[in-house]
Amino acid sequence: MKRAVIVLMSSAFLTGAQAQPRPSTLAAPCGASQQLVFARGAIVLGTGGQTYDRFVRDETFCAIGEYAQQAYVPSRDTPWCFVGYRCKQGPRDLWDD
Known part of the structure; x- marks a missing residue:
């Protein structure tokens, strides 16, 4: 009985630690990616190949000392x-959008 409980507990732990696929901006139309960012507030999206980034709805999802910079990505269409935006370190540059 104890062995069955240990096996169940360890398998539950391992499945939670597996890598989860991230949505790709290349696989979806622009509007779908925009809606994902808006609905979740902050999300990691794949942007092609092995590249990815964290995108946020607005500056409230950035850490202290960061600011939101407009983010453009390739999409299906x-x-x-x-x-949305990417959080950037440091003071906002006057020339940033």
């Missing part, structure tokens, strides 16, 4: 899709 356009090469430049505004999905």
